[in-house]
Amino acid sequence: MDITVELCSYPDLDDRIAIIRAADEVDSVFVRTERFNVLIDTLATPALCARALKxxxxxxxxxxxxxxxxxxxxxxxxxxxxLPGGVPIVAHAKALERLRDPSSRQTLSDKMQESARFHDIEIITPNITFAGEEMTLHGGDLTLELIHTPGHAPDHVSVWIPEIGVxxxxxxxxxxIPEVWSKAPADLRALCSSLKRxxxxxxxxxxxxxxxxxxxAIVDENLSYFAALRDRVAELADEHLADPALNERPGLRLQDFVNVPAAMPAETVVFYENCHKSNLRAAVEARKATFAFI
Ligand SMILES: [Zn+2]
Incomplete structure (x- = not known):
């Protein structure tokens, strides 16, 4: 698979920021401040990252x-x-916990089976971590506030740049839609809290x-989706809660909650249907535990 890497932007986005786009796989972001450059995420393989650095x-x-x-x-x-040796790599402390978990190695071996482009992956761990809610990078002209935003993943960090509202x-x-980390209601609540934040x-x-x-507007759309999920799960009869195919019932399918663009590739639709299935399962667990998640 040959994935193109290009630099791009959005209308009215400050020109100290560049979006690094690896086709439709993932975007990373580059931010240039007075004192240092910041690269947020390194794409899916060293080959792609090397192209971005070039x-x-x-x-x-x-x-x-x-x-x-x-x-x-x-x-x-x-x-x-x-990345060049010795570069500081910042992450939330929970990132190291994730890397210590055997599932991290399992994902790597699964992906190696799936494609030759993952054969040379070496896991390089972050070398600076923070354990609280926030950490700040003071770039001079721009401030990067690293905000712990768990729910999709326990270690997830978003970046807020107040000077330019990004x-x-x-x-x-x-x-x-985003996908919740697990079926635990607390993860669903964390995801919704992160969205509100x-x-x-x-x-x-x-x-x-x-x-x-x-x-x-996507933030509000995501929150509306989770509110609708809560409401429809609340209306379910008790006997339906254990149905493993709940996500296929009319009124509870992904397409019943959000607009899925007609042009979306079939495999992407399947991906988001699975995200919805995870979210629905967590919402059912929340109802069973009378746990308010949004
Ligand atoms: Zn991702």
């Missing part, structure tokens, strides 16, 4: 580079091995890692 070329010469890994999902940080939401916001920033741009948009 494209950024001249920008990397005159000031230090700081890397942020938004979370330990393969498509966001497996490019770390292409939120790099990564996977906390997604179109048509991002909504309350009142950003001019909410830059996503998937979906190729920076429209702030």
């Amino acid at each position: 494209l950024l070329g001249g920008h990397l010469q005159d000031r230090p580079l700081v890397v942020v890994n938004s979370h330990m999902d393969w498509d966001h940080f497996w490019g770390n091995a292409a 939120c790099l939401a990564v996977d906390a916001v997604e179109t048509p 991002i909504r309350d920033l009142k950003a001019n741009h909410v830059v996503l890692a998937h979906g190729q948009t920076s429209a702030p």
Whole structure:
């Protein structure tokens, strides 16, 4: 599979920010501040990351580079091995917990089976972590506030740049829907809290890692989806709660909640149907536990 890497932007986005687009797989973001450059995520392979660094070329010469890994999902940080040695790689402390979990190795071996482009992956771990809610990078002209936004993943971090009203939401916001980490109601609540936290920033741009948009309206659409999910699950008769195919019942399918564009590739539709299935399962668990998640 040959994936193109290109630099792009959005209308009215500050020119100190560049979106690094690896076809329709994932976007990373490059931010140039007075004091240092910041790369948020390193794409899915070292080869892709190396191409991104080459494209950024001249920008990397005159000031230090700081890397942020938004979370330990393969498509966001497996490019770390292409970074120059000694580069600071910042992540939430929970990222290291995820990497210690055997499932992290399992994902790598599964992906190696799936495609030759993953054969040379070496997991490079973040070397600076923070354990609380926030960490701040003071770039001089721009401030990057790293905000812990769990729910999609326990280690997920979004970046808020207040001077220009830009939120790099990564996977906390997604179109048509984000996916919850597990069926635990607490994870669903965390995801909705993260969405509310991002909504309350009142950003001019909410830059996503998937979906190729920076429209702030996606945040409200995601919250409306979870509110509708709560309401429809509340209406279900008790005997339906254990139905493993609940997500296929009329009124409970992905398409009954959100608009799925006709042009969306079939495999992408299946991907989001599975995200919806996970979210629905967590919403059912929340109802069983009378746990308010939104
Ligand atoms: Zn992702």
